[in-house]
Amino acid sequence: MSQIETNRLPQMTTVWQQSLNWQPDAAQEQLFQRVYQEVIEGNRQQNLTRITIPKDFWEKHLWDSLSGIVGLEQDFLAQKLQVIDIGTGAGFPGIPLAIAFPHWQITLLDSTRKKINFVNDLITKLKLNNATGIVARAEELGRIPGDRQAYDLALVRAVSKASVCAEYSLPLVKVGGLAVLYRGHWNKSDTASLKSAVARLGCKIELIYPWETPISQGVRHCIYIRKHSPTSKKFPREVGVPEKQPL
Template sequence: MTNSLPEMAEIWQQTLNWQPSDHQQAQFQRLYHLILEGNRQLNLTRITDPQEFWEKHLWDSLRGIALKGEFITSLKEGASVIDIGTGAGFPGIPVTIIAPNCTITLMDSTRKKITFIETVLTELALTNAKTLVARAEEIGQQSKHRQAYDVALIRAVGTASVCAEYTLPLLKQGGLAIIYRGNWTEDETTGLENAVKQLGGVIEAIEKFTTPLSQSIRHCVYLRKVATTAVQFPRATGVPTQKPL
């Protein structure tokens, strides 16, 4: 098979105290191939080199769901998870692969991307995931989705305060939002604290780490939902981006 993904068992073990089973490794490999194929029709990702794909899509996706070097406990207990703006399926599909007890909703506003993801779920026989074509501002006001999730993942979408406004309304009391970032500054923390307070959350942790192959700096911001989000949030489509809290 051309373009085989590296296995990286030692790095998985050292960084996340975990490694994929043979079955999960095969699913990662198949996912990689499906994305390379899908890239011909859709602009899914610029990252196609096997090592880079492993680091920036697989490892990075799973590093986000680990706090202090271990996967967050709610994933073992069958949490209800939503990935907002999943795009080509990251971080949601790798999380679906490693957390079979959880129900994962992969959400994107682009129908073509969701159609592609549905093919992937079928090909990988992932029955614990479902898809949703929607915008975060809309579903945040729908009773079916509002306060319905234990964990909300959001990567490569808007500023941190926008991410907070997209995620916190969807979380149950005690739920966790995980915001994936590249760089992060103290000023961003201050700005985010203000937004999070209005949305019924607190910043639980900000973790800085380097990626294992390219030594790039990454951050994950963890928000805990501690109070009910006020009814006016999330605001109408486009408003969170134009007028961040």
């Protein structure tokens, strides 16, 4: 038996329920275990993650991916949402969310082809019919008619500065939809800066949810941004501009 096969994720049923008001069923637990095994195996071919210890992987990849749902209403979660995960890397948060919410349709976006190849291979192995990975830059996708303002929910997990993440995600969100920014530390000046940026994109900050990770007590904030009006056609700006000249 290989080392990967002997490494089992911890059973955290109570923690799931207490922290997220959700818990995986047995089939979802098995899929999470398969995600762990495949990511660790994929790490041998490319740099997917530095987080390889089972309890750390559970907390920093699986639990953290699903932590973005805590500020969302149950009625919203129950809908058949069109979701986009921007800068998915090895598939987080998109893959865990596709497992947790099989009625959602999730697009996993990354500009690195090797990572999306891994993600699509993982989707196939897990038989996830509600997920697909695509290679593109968010600045380009946000200008394509079929994707611009096409998503109910956009997720960005610490890709860049918050205002940059907002410009990547909000042009892709429908009017009335939400973007969720996964952040670590957060303060009042961050809020003021982001508030100004999202206003230019037709949006408002609806909720800032502070909390800690359940094992290591790491600081986390989820920033929920509601789209109230169509984003100006001048956004997103050309590839590379948001990063170099944040709103």
